Amino acid sequence: MYYINSPLDQFEMNTLLKFVTPFFDMSNLNITTFGLYIIIVLMVIVSLNILTTNNNTIIGSRWNLPLEMIYDTILNTTKGQIGGKLWGLYFPLIYTLFMFILIANLISLIPYSFALTAQIVFVISLSFIIWLGSTITGFNKHGWLFFSLFVPNGTPTPLVPLLVIIESLSYIARAFSLGLRLTCNILAGHLLMVILGGLLLNFININKLTLILGIIPFAMILAILCLEFAIAMIQSYVFATLTASYIKDSLYLH
Amino acid sequence: MQLVLAAKYIGAGISTIGLLGAGIGIAIVFAALINGVSRNPSLRETLFPMAILGFALSEATGLFCLMISFLLIYAV
Amino acid sequence: MLSLRSVALKSSVRPMLAVGARQAAIGARFYSTPAPQEPKDKATSIINALPGNSILSKTGILATSAAAAVYAISNELYVVNDETILVCTFLGFTTLIAKLLAPAYKDFADSRVKKVSEILNTSRTKHVDAVKERIESVSELKNVTETTKVLFDVSKETVELEAKAFELQQKVDLATEAKSVLDSWVRYEASIRKLQQRQIAESVIAKVQAELANPKFQDKVLQQSLTEVEQLFAKAK
Numbered sequence: 095m096y097y098i099n100s101p102l103d104q105f106e107m108n109t110l111l112k113f114v115t116p117f118f119d120m121s122n123l124n125i126t127t128f129g130l131y132i133i134i135v136l137m138v139i140v141s142l143n144i145l146t147t148n149n150n151t152i153i154g155s156r157w158n159l160p161l162e163m164i165y166d167t168i169l170n171t172t173k174g175q176i177g178g179k180l181w182g183l184y185f186p187l188i189y190t191l192f193m194f195i196l197i198a199n200l201i202s203l204i205p206y207s208f209a210l211t212a213q214i215v216f217v218i219s220l221s222f223i224i225w226l227g228s229t230i231t232g233f234n235k236h237g238w239l240f241f242s243l244f245v246p247n248g249t250p251t252p253l254v255p256l257l258v259i260i261e262s263l264s265y266i267a268r269a270f271s272l273g274l275r276l277t278c279n280i281l282a283g284h285l286l287m288v289i290l291g292g293l294l295l296n297f298i299n300i301n302k303l304t305l306i307l308g309i310i311p312f313a314m315i316l317a318i319l320c321l322e323f324a325i326a327m328i329q330s331y332v333f334a335t336l337t338a339s340y341i342k343d344s345l346y347l348h
Numbered sequence: 349m350q351l352v353l354a355a356k357y358i359g360a361g362i363s364t365i366g367l368l369g370a371g372i373g374i375a376i377v378f379a380a381l382i383n384g385v386s387r388n389p390s391l392r393e394t395l396f397p398m399a400i401l402g403f404a405l406s407e408a409t410g411l412f413c414l415m416i417s418f419l420l421i422y423a424v
Numbered sequence: 425m426l427s428l429r430s431v432a433l434k435s436s437v438r439p440m441l442a443v444g445a446r447q448a449a450i451g452a453r454f455y456s457t458p459a460p461q462e463p464k465d466k467a468t469s470i471i472n473a474l475p476g477n478s479i480l481s482k483t484g485i486l487a488t489s490a491a492a493a494v495y496a497i498s499n500e501l502y503v504v505n506d507e508t509i510l511v512c513t514f515l516g517f518t519t520l521i522a523k524l525l526a527p528a529y530k531d532f533a534d535s536r537v538k539k540v541s542e543i544l545n546t547s548r549t550k551h552v553d554a555v556k557e558r559i560e561s562v563s564e565l566k567n568v569t570e571t572t573k574v575l576f577d578v579s580k581e582t583v584e585l586e587a588k589a590f591e592l593q594q595k596v597d598l599a600t601e602a603k604s605v606l607d608s609w610v611r612y613e614a615s616i617r618k619l620q621q622r623q624i625a626e627s628v629i630a631k632v633q634a635e636l637a638n639p640k641f642q643d644k645v646l647q648q649s650l651t652e653v654e655q656l657f658a659k660a661k
Contacts, residue, residue, distance in 0.1 A: 100422055101422065101506075102418075102422045102423070152544060153537055153540055153541055153544070156529075156530065156533035156534070156537065159533050159536060159537075171397070203514070204514065205507050205510040205511040205514050206507055206511070271408070274408070274412065274415075275404065275405075275408035275411070278408060278411040278412060278414070278415045279407070279408065279411055281415065281418070282411050282414045282415065282418070285418055287510055287513075288506050288507070288510070289506075290509075291506035291507065291508075291509035291510045291513075292505075292506040292509075294509050295504070295505065295506055295508070295509055312509075312512070312513065312516075315509065315510075315513045316513050316516050316517060316520070319510075319513050319514065319517050320517065320520075323517075328400055328403070328404055329404065331400065332400070332401060332404040332405075335397070335401055336401075
């Protein structure tokens with residue numbers, strides 16, 4: 095029997111396949127809900143890319159057009175954000191991040207499914223790794239000159255210490271705000287949906303009049319679901335764009 | 349214990365006030381988008397991604413408040 | 425994603441407007457004149473929307489699904505909770521997408537695919553035409569070997585003729601050279617002869633004059649002439 099007691103229960107992970115070994119600790123290989131959904135996302139992306147090629151003809155099927163559009167959009171975004179000569183090196187990373195987050199967000203909107211990107215630990219570690227990688231790239235490329243990122247151009251001299259503190263704080267905050275933005279959006283959306291669903295269920299259960307009147311809040315939840323789909327796409331786009339802009343900062347320093 | 353519970357709910361309620369700023373921010377972003385597009389409709393393609401970025405950034409600040417309120421209700 | 429969104433916006437605006445207008449018209453008609461056939465049409469439209477071919481299979485699907493739902497809920501195989509509402513909203517969302525967005529997207533995608541395939545086909549036909557043109561231009565030169573043979577013969581002949589002409593030219597040149605040399609010789613000899621004659625004549629004249637200057641000769645000539653005159657006179661007598 096599976097009851098939902100708290101709206102946060104939908105984000106809990108269960109172990110589906112356990113490795114119990116006498117000598118080594120292999121619990122890292124356990125397949126949990128999280129692992130299952132990662133595999134599902136991978137399968138969806140791979141099958142989207144394989145099945146839509148229309149048996150390798152030149153013109154893909156109708157399903158191939160969105161993929162081409164996404165590719166084109168991310169390419170243009172990366173080119174616009176990073177620019178210079180090096181943007182092509184970082185395009186695969188950004189496209190992969192975008193596709194993963196987009197598919198994970200969209201899959202999480204199906205009822206009874208699990209929201210990958212609502213796992214704060216996962217998303218913040220992802221964003222922290224991106225931040226760390228871009229910082230290391232910056233140090234590798236510019237050495238100590240990298241710290242000039244913290245002093246904006248044309249700052250009056252008395253303001254420099256203050257601005258350096260503010261800029262470095264905002265730079266460090268990027269590591270968490272990048273992931274927290276995505277997680278909060280998805281988490282808040284799912285919680286809102288579940289809470290509204292519970293409220294509507296209570297409202298419907300009162301009597302037969304409210305069962306019919308329940309269509310109005312039902313339409314509202316439908317609208318919020320549409321908004322959630324829009325947010326799922328926008329947030330993955332924003333994640334990709336901000337990753338590109340952080341990489342640009344460490345590559346070209348302003 | 350009841351007092352703590354009441355304080356928790358009051359805190360959760362108060363923390364949603366931060367959504368005010370997020371709402372104003374989103375409104376400013378889209379007002380500026382409409383302004384820009386009505387002044388120069390050919391810039392629509394370049395202004396729209398910027399507006400979406402600004403929308404997401406200002407919406408996230410409101411959602412941080414919302415997250416605090418959820419945490420206060422369900423996690424504390 | 426931007427282009428996707430803009431496409432979705434563009435495509436969704438028109439059908440939504442159309443649907444709104446249609447609903448308003450139906451509502452107006454409903455208020456003005458009650459339509460007695462409306463519920464029956466509605467029911468048949470719902471029945472038609474179900475999968476299956478005959479009425480029997482459709483009612484069967486309906487009955488079995490309703491029975492399965494009742495059984496699942498009553499035996500607590502399925503618990504109605506918050507997520508049930510979300511399932512309903514998700515189904516509503518998918519039908520919304522399928523009714524409104526999918527046909528517009530299908531039109532757009534078809535036109536896009538058609539455009540791309542047209543571009544590909546036109547480029548292919550262009551290429552085929554270009555190849556055909558090239559083949560035609562090449563096929564005009566198919567008896568090129570014979571022509572070249574003839575040309576080679578002609579050129580060979582001309583070379584031979586040129587050689588002959590050159591030879592003749594040489595001969596002519598030699599002849600003119602020899603002639604001019606001989607002419608110069610002739611002229612030289614003639615001039616020498618003339619010179620010698622002149623010298624002889626001069627020497628003779630000089631001798632004659634010298635003889636004339638001699639008195640003995642003068643006497644002798646005088647004597648001779650006298651005798652001749654006498655003879656003449658004697659004859660005349």
